Amino acid sequence: MKNYFLLMLLIPLSSWAQVKGEISGNVEAQTRHTWNNEAAQDDLAQDWEEENFHLFYGNLNGKLQFKGSRLESNVFARHSQSNLYQDPKNPAVSEYIAPMIFTFPQKLVARDVFKLQHTEEGSDYRSELILNKLFYEWDYEEHRFMIGRMYINYGQGEIFNPINPFNQPTGLTAISQVAQGNDGFNFEFFVNDKYTVDFYFLGDKSLEGYDGQIDRTMWIHGEYQASDELQLDYVVGEDQRRHKLGGQVRYNFSKAQVFAQALYQTDFVDDKESHPLWDTLLGYDQQVTNKWHVRLESGYQKKNRFLLTPSFGERFLPTEYFVALANQFEVHPLVKLTGTIVNDVKTGFTYFITRNTVDLGHNMEFEIFGYIPAAKGSDIENPAQKLVTTDVGAALRAFF
Amino acid sequence: MFKSLFRKDIVLCVALGANANNADEWAKYAEKQMRGDRSRAKIEMSIQTPNWKRTLEIESDVEGKKLALSTINSPAKEKGIRTLRIENNMWNYFPKLKRKVAVSSSMLLASWMGSDFTNDDILKASSMAEDYEHKFLENKKLNGTEYRVIENSARTDAKVMWPKIVTYASIQDCLPRQYHYFDKQGTLKRILFLDQIKTFDGHKMPTQWVMQPQDDLNKKTQINYTDIDFDVKFPGNHFSQKNLTDF
Numbered sequence: 001m002k003n004y005f006l007l008m009l010l011i012p013l014s015s016w017a018q019v020k021g022e023i024s025g026n027v028e029a030q031t032r033h034t035w036n037n038e039a040a041q042d043d044l045a046q047d048w049e050e051e052n053f054h055l056f057y058g059n060l061n062g063k064l065q066f067k068g069s070r071l072e073s074n075v076f077a078r079h080s081q082s083n084l085y086q087d088p089k090n091p092a093v094s095e096y097i098a099p100m101i102f103t104f105p106q107k108l109v110a111r112d113v114f115k116l117q118h119t120e121e122g123s124d125y126r127s128e129l130i131l132n133k134l135f136y137e138w139d140y141e142e143h144r145f146m147i148g149r150m151y152i153n154y155g156q157g158e159i160f161n162p163i164n165p166f167n168q169p170t171g172l173t174a175i176s177q178v179a180q181g182n183d184g185f186n187f188e189f190f191v192n193d194k195y196t197v198d199f200y201f202l203g204d205k206s207l208e209g210y211d212g213q214i215d216r217t218m219w220i221h222g223e224y225q226a227s228d229e230l231q232l233d234y235v236v237g238e239d240q241r242r243h244k245l246g247g248q249v250r251y252n253f254s255k256a257q258v259f260a261q262a263l264y265q266t267d268f269v270d271d272k273e274s275h276p277l278w279d280t281l282l283g284y285d286q287q288v289t290n291k292w293h294v295r296l297e298s299g300y301q302k303k304n305r306f307l308l309t310p311s312f313g314e315r316f317l318p319t320e321y322f323v324a325l326a327n328q329f330e331v332h333p334l335v336k337l338t339g340t341i342v343n344d345v346k347t348g349f350t351y352f353i354t355r356n357t358v359d360l361g362h363n364m365e366f367e368i369f370g371y372i373p374a375a376k377g378s379d380i381e382n383p384a385q386k387l388v389t390t391d392v393g394a395a396l397r398a399f400f
Numbered sequence: 401m402f403k404s405l406f407r408k409d410i411v412l413c414v415a416l417g418a419n420a421n422n423a424d425e426w427a428k429y430a431e432k433q434m435r436g437d438r439s440r441a442k443i444e445m446s447i448q449t450p451n452w453k454r455t456l457e458i459e460s461d462v463e464g465k466k467l468a469l470s471t472i473n474s475p476a477k478e479k480g481i482r483t484l485r486i487e488n489n490m491w492n493y494f495p496k497l498k499r500k501v502a503v504s505s506s507m508l509l510a511s512w513m514g515s516d517f518t519n520d521d522i523l524k525a526s527s528m529a530e531d532y533e534h535k536f537l538e539n540k541k542l543n544g545t546e547y548r549v550i551e552n553s554a555r556t557d558a559k560v561m562w563p564k565i566v567t568y569a570s571i572q573d574c575l576p577r578q579y580h581y582f583d584k585q586g587t588l589k590r591i592l593f594l595d596q597i598k599t600f601d602g603h604k605m606p607t608q609w610v611m612q613p614q615d616d617l618n619k620k621t622q623i624n625y626t627d628i629d630f631d632v633k634f635p636g637n638h639f640s641q642k643n644l645t646d647f
Contacts, residue, residue, distance in 0.1 A: 024476060024496070061496060139646065142637070151498040179497045190642045193486070228488045231502060250502060252489070254559060257504030287506040290518060333447050333454065333514035333619070359514075361454065363476045399477040 020065040025400055026177050027058035032393025034084075034098060037373065039386040046096055046387065053082040053102050053393075059177055061133075068140070074133035076108055076178070080126050087123040097387045099126070103175070105168040108132045109149065110180040111217055113203035115210060116149070132181035144188040149181040152200065154221055154233070155261065156250055159324045159342075160299045162263040162279035163221075163235045163246045166202075171297075171326070172340065172353055174369055174393065184217070194225040200237075207240060215241060228252070241268045242277075256286035277302045291330040298323040318384035321345040334359040341374070349377025349385045367395040416574050423534035423550050426569055430576050431529040434605045438463040441628040447515045449619045456513060460522065461632075465530065467639035468523040471647070478513065484644040485523045488559065495647045509561055516590065516611040516621040520561050531558035532565065539571075542578070546571055573597065575604060588614050601630035 031054045040046040057078040064071040080103055084096045100106050108130045109117070117130040135148030155161040158171035167180045184202030191197060202217035219237035226232055233248035246263030261281040268274040281299040288294055300321050319342070326340040340353045355369045371391040416425055439462050446455045457473040468485040472478045480495040483503075490503040508520040520526060532552035540549050547568040554560045564586070568578040579592040590613045594606035609623040637643055 024479065026477075059496075142642065144642070144646075153497055153499040156502065177496065179499070190637075190640065193640060196641055225489065252502070252504055255504075255506045257502070257506070285504050287504065287508075287510045290509050290511045293510065330511060330514060333449075333511075334452070359454065361452065365477070399475070 018067045022063045022065070023061065024063075025058060025060040026397055028056070028176075028395055028397035030055040030057075030174065030393060030395040032102065032174075032369075032391045034102075035390040036098070037386050037389060039376070040389075043383065044097075044386055045094065046098070048084065048096065048098075051082055051084050051098075053080065053084060053099065053391075055080045055103065057175065069136065069138040071136050072133060073131065074181075076128075076130045076132050078103065078126075078128045078130075081124060083124055085121070085124050085126055088121040098389050101387070101389070102391075104173050105170065105175070105178065105180060107168075107206075108178070108180055109182070110152075110166045110168075111182040111184065111202040111204040111206070112149075113183040113205060113214055114149070132179075134181075142190040144186075144190075146186040146188070147184075149183050150186060151179040152182050152186075153179060154198075154223070155248060156257075156259040156283060156285075157261060157281050157297060157299075158295065159297045159326070159340075160279075160281050160301070160322070161261070162281055162299070162301070163233065163248050163261050165239055165244070165263075166200075166219075172324075172342070174355070174371075174395070176397075195222070197222045202239075204240060235263070238269065241270055241272070242266050242274075243269060246279075256284060259283045259285075274306050275304075277304060293328040295326040296324070297326075318382060318387075319344040319347075319349065320382065334361075343375075344377055344382065344385065347377030347382050347385060348375055349373070349382070349388075350375035351388060363399045365397045365399075367397070369393050369395065420574075421536075423536050424529070426548065426550055426574060427529045427532065427534045427552065427567070429574050430567075430569065431527060433575060433603050435462065435524065436601075436603055436630040438632055438634065439628055439630050440632040442626045444624045444626055445513075445515060445517070445621060446624075447513075447619075447621045454514070456515075458522075461634065461638065462524050463634060463639060465524070465527045468525070469639055469644070470522055472513070480647055482644055482647060483519070483523060484639065484641070485525060486639060490519070490523065491641070491644060493644050493647070495645075498645075500641075500645060505559070516613050516619065517623070518561065521611075526558070526560040528552055528565070528567075531555055531560045537566070540568065542568065547577060548574075573604060575606065577606075590614055596624075598625075600628045603628075603630045 033052055035050045036046055036048050060075045062073045080099060082099060084099050086095055109132055117128060120127045133149055133151060135146050135150040137144060137146045152166035155164040158169050161169045166182050170178060182202050184200060187199040189197045198221045200219040203214040204217055205214055207215050217239040219239060222234045224232045229252045231250040235246045237244060243266040244263060248259060248261045250259040263279045265277040267276055279301045281297060284296040286294050303320055322342055322344050324340060324342040329337045331337055336357045338355045342351045352372045352374045355367060358366045360366055373388050373390060377385040416429055441460045443458045443460055444455060445458060446453050459471045459473060461469045466487045470483045472481045482493045484491050488505060491500055492503055493500045508518060508525055510519055512519050512522045532554055535551050537549040537551050540547055548571055550567040550569060552565040552567060554563045562581045563584050564582040566580040567576045569576045575597060577594050580588055581590045583589050590611060593610040596606060596608040597604055598607045607625040611621045613619060
């Protein structure tokens with residue numbers, strides 16, 4: 001597989017004469033002050049009260065455009081510093097959870113065959129360098145073929161997007177301009193103006209580790225524009241040892257857009273003990289005035305009882321039933337205010353997120369953010385919600 | 401008075417000839433000149449207040465009234481973001497994240513990149529000639545210049561944002577110099593000033609457009625057409641999902 005990969009990367013070298021190159025990217029410095037939940041200190045061994053957390057990250061995108069094909073890459077670098085990190089050489093001390101939440105998505109490659117990353121950890125820092133995109137894409141008439149590490153990005157959900165297991169939605173996170181890579185092949189067929197089908201063949205070592213076997217993903221995503229108002233998506237395939245089947249319906253009203261998703265996952269296809277999982281999403285999106293945008297997402301994700309720590313997978317917020325209402329106001333062409341309230345219907349846990357951005361000009365942006373639990377959830381139903389901290393912070397980002 | 405003005409129209413507004421007294425023809429003529437059958441335009445947009453200015457560079461491809469594709473070429477943050485409209489459907493594409501997002505029709509109302517123009521303006525989603533009924537109002541003098549005034553009222557079946565737009569058109573070249581946009585309550589919400597008429601491929605069109613919101617007179621957005629090609633031929637799949645994501 002490695003040889004094929006290298007061969008496909010070398011193909012474009014034959015057409016150097018028509019090559020066009022482009023470099024772009026962004027860098028961001030972020031700092032936050034965080035207060036721990038008292039219940040997490042008492043019940044979950046998170047014995048700290050308040051701390052600072054500093055984060056620096058950036059993307060470097062490269063693109064080489066050839067006649068009818070292209071090569072794209074992205075290097076993601078992240079350095080975070082805080083007393084919440086603990087000495088990795090001291091196995092007696094268990095890691096605090098909060099830094100994992102602050103750096104979500106922690107995993108920058110969703111399905112990986114190759115490691116292509118370097119990590120360094122110290123008693124108060126963690127540094128990562130990850131090649132999370134490197135693919136060669138070839139266009140031929142109404143078809144497109146891609147090989148390498150690629151982003152797979154579809155589905156209307158911004159907070160929860162169950163039909164796409166290959167890219168975590170970042171609608172609630174403090175990190176922007178981030179997507180997850182996936183190793184493998186993609187064939188895209190533009191059947192006609194209204195119908196597109198993607199076939200993905202991916203490899204994954206996240207279940208077994210790099211010394212274990214490669215798990216296969218065979219996945220089909222179809223997108224059909226049934227009418228001016230109605231779009232239908234379907235997904236079907238095998239991924240992480242489960243058969244999965246799902247779809248999305250999107251209806252475009254004159255004043256708003258409504259969408260629904262469902263994904264059903266069978267037991268593991270091997271004999272390993274498991275149970276079926278299913279996720280649903282219902283969403284509403286409206287531009288109320290030319291300055292005010294509203295989005296409502298509500299969903300359900302079945303808890304996986306067979307994980308070592310029963311959880312909801314790699315979600316930003318641990319909720320089973322949730323309703324999220326996001327409002328964005330443009331108070332000035334340079335100032336955007338965003339407020340999102342998320343409620344776990346079952347436990348009562350409620351969380352408020354605000355992100356307020358000022359365009360500073362010269363390709364720079366400043367942001368003030370706050371993550372504030374507004375109501376505690378039931379201790380019994382979902383103890384993981386105690387891990388959610390109260391944070392205020394600021395970020396400065398630049399684009400080039 | 402009216403008679404002399406009417407005669408003046410016929411003499412000066414040569415382009416419309418015998419149709420100079422037909423408000424529908426004025427709207428059709430302006431649209432034909434400024435929109436053509438298809439076009440590729442290079443645009444500089446600057447959003448301005450007394451204290452700051454933000455500039456974007458855009459390439460805008462339009463074919464007929466149903467197809468449009470716009471691409472932002474600068475600044476760096478937005479570079480590469482594309483918007484495709486096919487009939488009543490619209491998608492945004494963010495190439496750095498390879499993310500395509502279907503946009504609801506209500507987003508046509510949204511401010512485009514913080515400017516005083518909306519998605520509807522940029523994607524030329526509505527047609528003044530086809531989506532509105534037209535009638536002449538009394539001519540008006542503004543700053544010493546006399547204009548033909550046309551009231552455009554949205555047709556009942558038209559999916560448009562503005563129920564009423566009033567055009568102030570030059571008596572000399574029949575092209576609009578101002579559009580006044582009114583909301584459902586009849587309140588004047590914004591004025592588009594058009595100036596710097598130039599000819600491209602036989603099409604006369606204003607190359608400087610200034611949108612002035614009426615609720616904030618300190619702010620405005622100016623568009624300058626730096627180049628426009630009305631003879632452009634787009635490949636068959638130019639306005640397609642494949643081309644949208646091929647960037």
